[in-house]
Amino acid sequence: MAQALDRPRCVATLNDNDTVEVSVDGVVTPLNSMDDAIAQLTETARILGRPVKVVAVDPSSANEFETYLVVGPDGEVSTDATPARLPRTGRRGSRAVKPGELVPAESAPESLLSESESSSHKKAASSSSTIVAPTLKNASQSRPVQAKSMPSSAPVPQPSDTTVLDIDSAPSFIATDSSLDEAPATHGWRGMLNRIGLHLTPGPGEVGEREDLAAVSRHWIGSRTIAVVNQKGGANKTPTVALLAAQFARHGGAGVLAWDNNEAMGSLGWRTDGAGHDSTALDLLHHADHFLTAEAKAAELAAFVHHQAYDAYDVLRSDESPSNTHEITGVEVDALHRVAEKYYRLVIMDSGNSTRGENWAHMIAHADQIIIATTTESDKAQGGVNALKALHAGGPHARELARNAVVVISELMPSHSTKAQAITAEYAPFVREVAIVPFDPHLVQGRIHHRQLRPATRRAWLHAAALVSQGF
Incomplete structure (x- = not known):
């Protein structure tokens, strides 16, 4: 050639x-x-x-x-x-080493x-x-690209005809798992x-992604509940619930429920796929006692929740009837949560804008972690701060949730990167982690599907979910 x-x-x-x-x-x-x-x-x-x-x-x-x-x-x-x-x-005269100069x-x-x-x-x-x-x-340093796990070169004691080694010194023939890098x-x-x-x-970028995937994929003992909050409407709570649920379900397997705990009419059902029926939390509430019995079957829940075929999680919608005046009470939240934690390993709860309702207080009582969802608008960021203040005023459990909170900032426009960084700096001293998600036109309106997001947006949501997972 x-x-x-x-x-x-x-x-x-x-x-x-x-x-x-x-x-x-x-x-x-x-x-x-x-x-x-x-x-x-x-x-x-x-x-x-x-x-x-x-x-x-x-x-x-x-x-x-x-x-x-x-x-x-x-x-x-x-x-x-x-x-x-x-x-x-930056220095003149730099050149590559020639083969004849190798020593x-x-x-x-x-x-x-x-x-x-x-x-x-x-x-x-x-x-x-x-x-x-x-x-x-640097002669003794290993080359990272070529590095492979090698068996120890230490000499193995050879037994004599009369010596029987302790069984603890027996070799393992099972290869150890390679590290993420x-x-x-x-x-x-x-x-x-x-x-x-x-x-x-x-490279480091791909290693970081693998670490996030490992965090999101792991299973913990017992069910966990996440509450996504902000006192201001339009703060991206519903997309945050849907996309965190998609990350945990797609990478960690089934058993993830996104629950719209709005006290009246929530919008989670508008932004996610239906399952061929109109059942809501109120319908499930009427059958809660049955699902707590030993005879109940998990497959029966399909009549009340809406499975997301592509993103692998289920949705429990809030009531959407304009003629219905019923508001979910704290006792009803408790009943629904007993069902949810029996059949799902992870429950992610959407919420309304009020921090004073019974359903909000009982949601916080069941929560293992809080997510503050906000956009890069100042009033939405302030609504998140107000939610943190409400948590600090809500007793020891709520205060601990506030300190361990993760803030997810969704950029409202492509030019809002600087704004997002400024909001991050303001939140950082008061919470455990802050994640930024770039603007994505798919999230402006309509149904939310993970596969339609831009690659950078999918990566950002994966990282946000990994930060959440670290709190369990």
């Missing part, structure tokens, strides 16, 4: 929405996918009649920001087999590089398939390269 030259300079940048921008000597072409990017670079190589070097950039990765590739005229992709191109250090680790001189420069050399070495000579200082990468350029036969570990 012909040699790949440094010109033209080809850069492929992976965006958050999985689209790719390919730049060939500064001429940028936006493409829909990594496959399209490889096809574009293959065509460039075909026109030149030789392979081209490509700098694959993943801005979401804190480490190994750049991956060096070679794309051939036949579409073959490999890692760059030339010496690593070191990142710019054994045991005879290498003490590194003359500064600590930051030495770090840059090590990062570049791990990004290329060529081994750059380690210095004496050892399993092959599936995202970004590193994931794409793994799909063509390499074995690269994930």
Whole structure:
């Protein structure tokens, strides 16, 4: 195969929405996918009649920001087999180490590089398939991309004909599970390269996502109840309930109920799918005693709750009849909660705007955790603060819930990132965690479906759910 030259300079940048921008000597072409990017670079190589070097950039990765590739005229992709191109250090005269300059680790001189420069050399070495000579200082350090769990090399005592070892020293033949950062990468350029036969570990962004998935997927002993509150209407309580329920159900399995505990007419039923009937919390209330008996079956609940086929959780709607004047009482909340905690491992309760009603007080009494939902509007943020103040005035249990609360801030507009950061700074001293969810047009109105969210929004809701899970 012909040699790949440094010109033209080809850069492929992976965006958050999985689209790719390919730049060939500064001429940028936006493409829909990594496959399209490889096809574009293959065509460039075909026109030149030789392979081209490509700098694959993943801005979401804190480490190994750049991956060096070679794309051939036949579409073959490999890692760059030339010496690593070191990142710019701001000093003139920086250059890559040539193969002839490689020296054994045991005879290498003490590194003359500064600590930051030495770090840059090590990062570049791990990004290329060529081994750059380690210095004496870092020769003993392992390479994170190649690191694998290896059995201990310590000698095993050999029993004599008359010696029987203690059974506790018997070996284990069951392989230990690999850590979250050892399993092959599936995202970004590193994931794409793994799909063509390499074995690269994930970057920090993907490791963080795996940690959040593990947190949301875990099961705890006993049922848990979350209350989502804000004294102001339109503060995104209902979308917060639906999307947290979707995260816990999709990743942790069934047994998640989203319950609209509005004292009158709530909107959770408007924003979620129906199940072919009109049953509400009032209908279930009439059968609560039956569901607490040993003869009751979980499948019978399908007549009263509305299963979300794609997001795997159930919805218990509030009464939506304009002619009905009944308001849910505290005793009725207790009865419904006894049913909910018997059949569901996680109950997420939506709420009205009043913190003075019986149903609100009894919801708080059953809650294991509080979520303050707010948008980036100042009155909605103030409504969340007022809810925290009501909790602090509600006795020891409510005060502890307030201190352990998670605030979820949903950006009302694409330009509200700065506002969200400012609100975060104001809330942070008074609660356990604050999460920010970017603007997403899918959440403005209509039914809420996890699969229709933008990738960045799905990632943000996963992180918010992981912060909630840490409170259990």
